[in-house]
Amino acid sequence: MITIQNLDKAFAKQKVLSDVTIKIADGEKVLLLGHNGAGKTTLIRCLLGEYRPDHGTVTVAGHSLAHERVAALRKIAFVPQLPPPIRFTLNELFEYAAKIGHCDIDKIRKNSIYFGLNTDAHDHKAFYKLSGGMKQKTLISIAFSRDADIFIFDEPTANLDTMGRDRFRERISADAMKEKTIIFIGHRLEELSSVVTRIIELDLGKVIRDEQA
Ligand SMILES: Nc1ncnc2c1ncn2[C@@H]1O[C@H](COP(=O)(O)OP(=O)(O)OP(=O)(O)O)[C@@H](O)[C@H]1O
Ligand SMILES: [Mg+2]
Known part of the structure:
Protein backbone atom coordinates (compact mmCIF):
# COMPACT_ATOMS: atom_id res chain seq x y z
CA MET A 1 0.00 0.00 0.00
CA ILE A 76 10.51 -0.24 -5.34
CA ALA A 77 11.99 -0.34 -8.86
CA PHE A 78 12.03 3.06 -10.56
CA VAL A 79 12.80 4.18 -14.10
CA PRO A 80 13.24 7.98 -14.21
CA GLN A 81 12.03 10.30 -16.96
CA LEU A 82 15.53 11.68 -17.50
CA PRO A 83 18.34 9.12 -17.09
CA PRO A 84 21.14 10.35 -14.81
CA PRO A 85 24.57 11.06 -16.42
CA ILE A 86 26.19 7.84 -15.21
CA ARG A 87 29.87 7.47 -16.17
CA PHE A 88 29.97 3.68 -15.70
CA THR A 89 30.20 1.54 -18.81
CA LEU A 90 27.19 -0.69 -19.47
CA ASN A 91 29.13 -3.62 -18.05
CA GLU A 92 30.04 -1.73 -14.88
CA LEU A 93 26.50 -0.42 -14.52
CA PHE A 94 25.04 -3.93 -14.78
CA GLU A 95 27.49 -5.17 -12.13
CA TYR A 96 26.72 -2.23 -9.85
CA ALA A 97 22.95 -2.57 -10.32
CA ALA A 98 23.08 -6.31 -9.63
CA LYS A 99 24.99 -5.67 -6.42
CA ILE A 100 22.96 -2.83 -4.96
CA GLY A 101 19.64 -4.10 -6.35
CA HIS A 102 20.30 -7.66 -5.08
CA CYS A 103 19.57 -9.16 -8.46
CA ASP A 104 21.18 -11.55 -10.88
CA ILE A 105 23.41 -9.95 -13.51
CA ASP A 106 22.48 -12.65 -16.03
CA LYS A 107 18.85 -11.67 -15.59
CA ILE A 108 19.74 -8.05 -16.40
CA ARG A 109 21.65 -9.19 -19.51
CA LYS A 110 18.78 -11.41 -20.62
CA ASN A 111 16.33 -8.55 -20.15
CA SER A 112 18.54 -6.17 -22.10
CA ILE A 113 18.52 -8.58 -25.04
CA TYR A 114 14.75 -9.01 -24.70
CA PHE A 115 14.25 -5.23 -24.87
CA GLY A 116 16.46 -5.03 -27.94
CA LEU A 117 19.59 -3.48 -26.48
CA ASN A 118 22.63 -4.56 -28.46
CA THR A 119 24.92 -4.96 -25.48
CA ASP A 120 27.80 -6.66 -27.31
CA ALA A 121 28.40 -3.57 -29.37
CA HIS A 122 28.17 -1.19 -26.42
CA ASP A 123 29.39 -3.09 -23.35
CA HIS A 124 32.41 -0.85 -22.97
CA LYS A 125 30.72 2.46 -23.74
CA ALA A 126 29.89 4.86 -20.91
CA PHE A 127 26.17 4.88 -20.12
CA TYR A 128 25.89 8.65 -20.63
CA LYS A 129 27.14 8.26 -24.20
CA LEU A 130 24.31 5.90 -25.17
CA SER A 131 21.32 7.13 -27.17
CA GLY A 132 18.16 8.19 -25.31
CA GLY A 133 16.31 4.98 -26.19
CA MET A 134 19.28 2.80 -25.29
CA LYS A 135 19.53 4.47 -21.87
CA GLN A 136 15.83 3.87 -21.32
CA LYS A 137 16.15 0.20 -22.35
CA THR A 138 19.09 -0.21 -19.96
CA LEU A 139 17.17 1.19 -16.99
CA ILE A 140 14.03 -0.80 -17.87
CA SER A 141 16.12 -4.00 -18.09
CA ILE A 142 17.53 -3.35 -14.63
CA ALA A 143 14.11 -2.51 -13.16
CA PHE A 144 12.56 -5.76 -14.41
CA SER A 145 15.44 -7.74 -12.91
CA ARG A 146 14.70 -6.49 -9.39
CA ASP A 147 12.60 -8.45 -6.93
CA ALA A 148 10.32 -5.43 -6.48
CA THR A 157 8.36 4.51 -23.57
CA ALA A 158 8.99 8.12 -24.58
CA ASN A 159 12.22 7.21 -26.40
CA LEU A 160 11.60 3.59 -27.29
CA ASP A 161 11.39 2.20 -30.80
CA THR A 162 8.44 0.03 -31.87
CA MET A 163 10.06 -3.20 -30.72
CA GLY A 164 10.97 -1.66 -27.36
CA ARG A 165 7.38 -0.45 -26.87
CA ASP A 166 5.93 -3.84 -27.84
CA ARG A 167 8.26 -5.67 -25.49
CA PHE A 168 7.53 -3.25 -22.66
CA ARG A 169 3.77 -3.79 -23.12
CA GLU A 170 4.29 -7.54 -23.29
CA ARG A 171 6.35 -7.58 -20.10
CA ILE A 172 3.97 -5.47 -18.01
CA SER A 173 1.05 -7.65 -19.15
CA ALA A 174 2.80 -10.89 -18.14
CA ASP A 175 1.40 -13.10 -15.38
CA ALA A 176 4.46 -12.33 -13.25
CA MET A 177 3.26 -8.71 -12.98
CA LYS A 178 -0.36 -9.48 -11.98
CA GLU A 179 0.26 -9.00 -8.25
N1 LIG B 1 13.93 21.07 -8.53
C1 LIG B 1 13.08 21.97 -8.98
N2 LIG B 1 13.29 23.30 -8.80
C2 LIG B 1 12.42 24.23 -9.24
N3 LIG B 1 11.28 23.95 -9.89
C3 LIG B 1 11.00 22.64 -10.09
C4 LIG B 1 11.87 21.59 -9.67
N4 LIG B 1 11.32 20.39 -10.01
C5 LIG B 1 10.18 20.69 -10.65
N5 LIG B 1 9.98 22.03 -10.69
C6 LIG B 1 8.83 22.72 -11.29
O1 LIG B 1 7.65 22.07 -10.89
C7 LIG B 1 6.70 22.07 -11.95
C8 LIG B 1 6.23 20.65 -12.19
O2 LIG B 1 7.32 19.91 -12.74
P1 LIG B 1 7.23 18.33 -12.95
O3 LIG B 1 8.56 17.91 -13.45
O4 LIG B 1 6.71 17.71 -11.72
O5 LIG B 1 6.12 18.26 -14.09
P2 LIG B 1 5.57 16.99 -14.88
O6 LIG B 1 4.10 16.92 -14.64
O7 LIG B 1 6.39 15.81 -14.60
O8 LIG B 1 5.79 17.49 -16.41
P3 LIG B 1 6.28 16.69 -17.74
O9 LIG B 1 5.05 16.06 -18.35
O10 LIG B 1 6.82 17.79 -18.60
O11 LIG B 1 7.32 15.72 -17.35
C9 LIG B 1 7.38 22.72 -13.15
O12 LIG B 1 6.97 24.07 -13.24
C10 LIG B 1 8.86 22.63 -12.81
O13 LIG B 1 9.60 23.68 -13.35
MG1 LIG C 1 7.70 14.66 -15.67
Whole structure:
Protein backbone atom coordinates (compact mmCIF):
# COMPACT_ATOMS: atom_id res chain seq x y z
CA MET A 1 0.00 0.00 0.00
CA ILE A 2 1.21 3.48 -0.92
CA THR A 3 -0.28 6.34 1.07
CA ILE A 4 0.19 9.93 0.00
CA GLN A 5 -1.57 12.21 2.44
CA ASN A 6 -2.22 15.96 2.09
CA LEU A 7 1.02 16.59 0.22
CA ASP A 8 2.17 20.16 -0.50
CA LYS A 9 5.36 21.03 -2.34
CA ALA A 10 6.56 24.41 -3.54
CA PHE A 11 9.75 25.53 -5.27
CA ALA A 12 10.46 29.11 -4.19
CA LYS A 13 7.06 30.78 -4.58
CA GLN A 14 5.70 28.25 -7.09
CA LYS A 15 3.26 25.81 -5.53
CA VAL A 16 3.75 22.58 -7.49
CA LEU A 17 1.71 20.11 -5.41
CA SER A 18 -1.33 21.20 -3.49
CA ASP A 19 -3.03 18.99 -0.91
CA VAL A 20 -2.51 15.77 -2.88
CA THR A 21 -4.01 12.67 -1.26
CA ILE A 22 -3.78 9.32 -3.05
CA LYS A 23 -3.94 5.78 -1.69
CA ILE A 24 -2.78 2.97 -3.95
CA ALA A 25 -3.55 -0.61 -2.98
CA ASP A 26 -1.26 -3.56 -3.74
CA GLY A 27 -1.66 -4.81 -7.30
CA GLU A 28 -3.17 -1.61 -8.74
CA LYS A 29 -1.92 -0.43 -12.13
CA VAL A 30 -2.13 3.34 -12.07
CA LEU A 31 -1.67 5.73 -14.97
CA LEU A 32 -0.73 9.21 -13.76
CA LEU A 33 -1.68 11.78 -16.39
CA GLY A 34 -1.36 15.55 -16.64
CA HIS A 35 -0.04 18.37 -18.80
CA ASN A 36 3.66 19.15 -18.94
CA GLY A 37 4.51 20.83 -15.65
CA ALA A 38 1.41 19.48 -13.85
CA GLY A 39 3.57 18.05 -11.04
CA LYS A 40 3.73 14.33 -11.94
CA THR A 41 7.49 13.89 -11.63
CA THR A 42 7.57 16.05 -8.50
CA LEU A 43 4.94 13.79 -6.91
CA ILE A 44 7.01 10.70 -7.75
CA ARG A 45 10.17 12.34 -6.38
CA CYS A 46 8.31 13.02 -3.11
CA LEU A 47 7.15 9.39 -3.12
CA LEU A 48 10.77 8.26 -3.48
CA GLY A 49 11.97 10.63 -0.77
CA GLU A 50 14.10 12.60 -3.24
CA TYR A 51 12.13 15.78 -2.52
CA ARG A 52 10.99 16.60 0.97
CA PRO A 53 7.36 17.77 0.98
CA ASP A 54 6.52 21.05 2.72
CA HIS A 55 3.52 19.41 4.30
CA GLY A 56 1.96 15.94 4.34
CA THR A 57 3.26 12.41 4.52
CA VAL A 58 4.15 9.49 2.27
CA THR A 59 4.33 5.88 3.39
CA VAL A 60 5.13 2.71 1.43
CA ALA A 61 4.16 -0.63 2.98
CA GLY A 62 3.80 1.20 6.30
CA HIS A 63 7.27 2.77 6.16
CA SER A 64 7.50 6.55 6.26
CA LEU A 65 9.64 8.08 3.51
CA ALA A 66 10.75 10.80 5.92
CA HIS A 67 11.94 8.44 8.65
CA GLU A 68 12.50 4.97 7.15
CA ARG A 69 13.50 5.70 3.57
CA VAL A 70 15.70 2.64 3.08
CA ALA A 71 12.95 0.27 4.21
CA ALA A 72 10.34 2.15 2.15
CA LEU A 73 12.42 1.96 -1.04
CA ARG A 74 13.59 -1.63 -0.70
CA LYS A 75 10.81 -3.09 -2.82
CA ILE A 76 10.51 -0.24 -5.34
CA ALA A 77 11.99 -0.34 -8.86
CA PHE A 78 12.03 3.06 -10.56
CA VAL A 79 12.80 4.18 -14.10
CA PRO A 80 13.24 7.98 -14.21
CA GLN A 81 12.03 10.30 -16.96
CA LEU A 82 15.53 11.68 -17.50
CA PRO A 83 18.34 9.12 -17.09
CA PRO A 84 21.14 10.35 -14.81
CA PRO A 85 24.57 11.06 -16.42
CA ILE A 86 26.19 7.84 -15.21
CA ARG A 87 29.87 7.47 -16.17
CA PHE A 88 29.97 3.68 -15.70
CA THR A 89 30.20 1.54 -18.81
CA LEU A 90 27.19 -0.69 -19.47
CA ASN A 91 29.13 -3.62 -18.05
CA GLU A 92 30.04 -1.73 -14.88
CA LEU A 93 26.50 -0.42 -14.52
CA PHE A 94 25.04 -3.93 -14.78
CA GLU A 95 27.49 -5.17 -12.13
CA TYR A 96 26.72 -2.23 -9.85
CA ALA A 97 22.95 -2.57 -10.32
CA ALA A 98 23.08 -6.31 -9.63
CA LYS A 99 24.99 -5.67 -6.42
CA ILE A 100 22.96 -2.83 -4.96
CA GLY A 101 19.64 -4.10 -6.35
CA HIS A 102 20.30 -7.66 -5.08
CA CYS A 103 19.57 -9.16 -8.46
CA ASP A 104 21.18 -11.55 -10.88
CA ILE A 105 23.41 -9.95 -13.51
CA ASP A 106 22.48 -12.65 -16.03
CA LYS A 107 18.85 -11.67 -15.59
CA ILE A 108 19.74 -8.05 -16.40
CA ARG A 109 21.65 -9.19 -19.51
CA LYS A 110 18.78 -11.41 -20.62
CA ASN A 111 16.33 -8.55 -20.15
CA SER A 112 18.54 -6.17 -22.10
CA ILE A 113 18.52 -8.58 -25.04
CA TYR A 114 14.75 -9.01 -24.70
CA PHE A 115 14.25 -5.23 -24.87
CA GLY A 116 16.46 -5.03 -27.94
CA LEU A 117 19.59 -3.48 -26.48
CA ASN A 118 22.63 -4.56 -28.46
CA THR A 119 24.92 -4.96 -25.48
CA ASP A 120 27.80 -6.66 -27.31
CA ALA A 121 28.40 -3.57 -29.37
CA HIS A 122 28.17 -1.19 -26.42
CA ASP A 123 29.39 -3.09 -23.35
CA HIS A 124 32.41 -0.85 -22.97
CA LYS A 125 30.72 2.46 -23.74
CA ALA A 126 29.89 4.86 -20.91
CA PHE A 127 26.17 4.88 -20.12
CA TYR A 128 25.89 8.65 -20.63
CA LYS A 129 27.14 8.26 -24.20
CA LEU A 130 24.31 5.90 -25.17
CA SER A 131 21.32 7.13 -27.17
CA GLY A 132 18.16 8.19 -25.31
CA GLY A 133 16.31 4.98 -26.19
CA MET A 134 19.28 2.80 -25.29
CA LYS A 135 19.53 4.47 -21.87
CA GLN A 136 15.83 3.87 -21.32
CA LYS A 137 16.15 0.20 -22.35
CA THR A 138 19.09 -0.21 -19.96
CA LEU A 139 17.17 1.19 -16.99
CA ILE A 140 14.03 -0.80 -17.87
CA SER A 141 16.12 -4.00 -18.09
CA ILE A 142 17.53 -3.35 -14.63
CA ALA A 143 14.11 -2.51 -13.16
CA PHE A 144 12.56 -5.76 -14.41
CA SER A 145 15.44 -7.74 -12.91
CA ARG A 146 14.70 -6.49 -9.39
CA ASP A 147 12.60 -8.45 -6.93
CA ALA A 148 10.32 -5.43 -6.48
CA ASP A 149 6.68 -5.22 -5.39
CA ILE A 150 6.21 -1.72 -6.79
CA PHE A 151 7.34 -0.52 -10.22
CA ILE A 152 7.34 3.17 -11.09
CA PHE A 153 7.92 4.21 -14.69
CA ASP A 154 8.17 7.92 -15.48
CA GLU A 155 7.35 8.14 -19.21
CA PRO A 156 9.06 4.81 -19.88
CA THR A 157 8.36 4.51 -23.57
CA ALA A 158 8.99 8.12 -24.58
CA ASN A 159 12.22 7.21 -26.40
CA LEU A 160 11.60 3.59 -27.29
CA ASP A 161 11.39 2.20 -30.80
CA THR A 162 8.44 0.03 -31.87
CA MET A 163 10.06 -3.20 -30.72
CA GLY A 164 10.97 -1.66 -27.36
CA ARG A 165 7.38 -0.45 -26.87
CA ASP A 166 5.93 -3.84 -27.84
CA ARG A 167 8.26 -5.67 -25.49
CA PHE A 168 7.53 -3.25 -22.66
CA ARG A 169 3.77 -3.79 -23.12
CA GLU A 170 4.29 -7.54 -23.29
CA ARG A 171 6.35 -7.58 -20.10
CA ILE A 172 3.97 -5.47 -18.01
CA SER A 173 1.05 -7.65 -19.15
CA ALA A 174 2.80 -10.89 -18.14
CA ASP A 175 1.40 -13.10 -15.38
CA ALA A 176 4.46 -12.33 -13.25
CA MET A 177 3.26 -8.71 -12.98
CA LYS A 178 -0.36 -9.48 -11.98
CA GLU A 179 0.26 -9.00 -8.25
CA LYS A 180 2.65 -6.08 -8.65
CA THR A 181 1.76 -2.46 -8.10
CA ILE A 182 2.68 -0.31 -11.09
CA ILE A 183 2.59 3.45 -11.50
CA PHE A 184 3.03 4.70 -15.05
CA ILE A 185 3.46 8.35 -15.81
CA GLY A 186 2.43 9.08 -19.32
CA HIS A 187 0.42 11.15 -21.72
CA ARG A 188 -1.45 8.46 -23.60
CA LEU A 189 -3.76 5.77 -22.27
CA GLU A 190 -4.03 3.81 -25.55
CA GLU A 191 -0.66 2.09 -25.20
CA LEU A 192 -1.40 0.84 -21.70
CA SER A 193 -5.17 0.49 -21.76
CA SER A 194 -5.13 -3.31 -21.41
CA VAL A 195 -3.09 -3.10 -18.20
CA VAL A 196 -4.14 0.08 -16.43
CA THR A 197 -6.81 -0.30 -13.71
CA ARG A 198 -6.96 3.30 -12.49
CA ILE A 199 -6.37 6.75 -13.93
CA ILE A 200 -5.29 9.70 -11.83
CA GLU A 201 -4.90 13.12 -13.42
CA LEU A 202 -3.03 16.07 -11.98
CA ASP A 203 -3.51 19.65 -13.06
CA LEU A 204 -1.57 22.53 -11.52
CA GLY A 205 -0.54 20.22 -8.71
CA LYS A 206 -4.04 19.07 -7.78
CA VAL A 207 -5.79 15.76 -8.37
CA ILE A 208 -8.61 16.58 -10.81
CA ARG A 209 -9.58 13.02 -11.75
CA ASP A 210 -9.26 9.68 -9.98
CA GLU A 211 -11.28 6.82 -11.46
CA GLN A 212 -11.19 3.16 -12.35
CA ALA A 213 -10.09 2.53 -15.92
N1 LIG B 1 13.93 21.07 -8.53
C1 LIG B 1 13.08 21.97 -8.98
N2 LIG B 1 13.29 23.30 -8.80
C2 LIG B 1 12.42 24.23 -9.24
N3 LIG B 1 11.28 23.95 -9.89
C3 LIG B 1 11.00 22.64 -10.09
C4 LIG B 1 11.87 21.59 -9.67
N4 LIG B 1 11.32 20.39 -10.01
C5 LIG B 1 10.18 20.69 -10.65
N5 LIG B 1 9.98 22.03 -10.69
C6 LIG B 1 8.83 22.72 -11.29
O1 LIG B 1 7.65 22.07 -10.89
C7 LIG B 1 6.70 22.07 -11.95
C8 LIG B 1 6.23 20.65 -12.19
O2 LIG B 1 7.32 19.91 -12.74
P1 LIG B 1 7.23 18.33 -12.95
O3 LIG B 1 8.56 17.91 -13.45
O4 LIG B 1 6.71 17.71 -11.72
O5 LIG B 1 6.12 18.26 -14.09
P2 LIG B 1 5.57 16.99 -14.88
O6 LIG B 1 4.10 16.92 -14.64
O7 LIG B 1 6.39 15.81 -14.60
O8 LIG B 1 5.79 17.49 -16.41
P3 LIG B 1 6.28 16.69 -17.74
O9 LIG B 1 5.05 16.06 -18.35
O10 LIG B 1 6.82 17.79 -18.60
O11 LIG B 1 7.32 15.72 -17.35
C9 LIG B 1 7.38 22.72 -13.15
O12 LIG B 1 6.97 24.07 -13.24
C10 LIG B 1 8.86 22.63 -12.81
O13 LIG B 1 9.60 23.68 -13.35
MG1 LIG C 1 7.70 14.66 -15.67
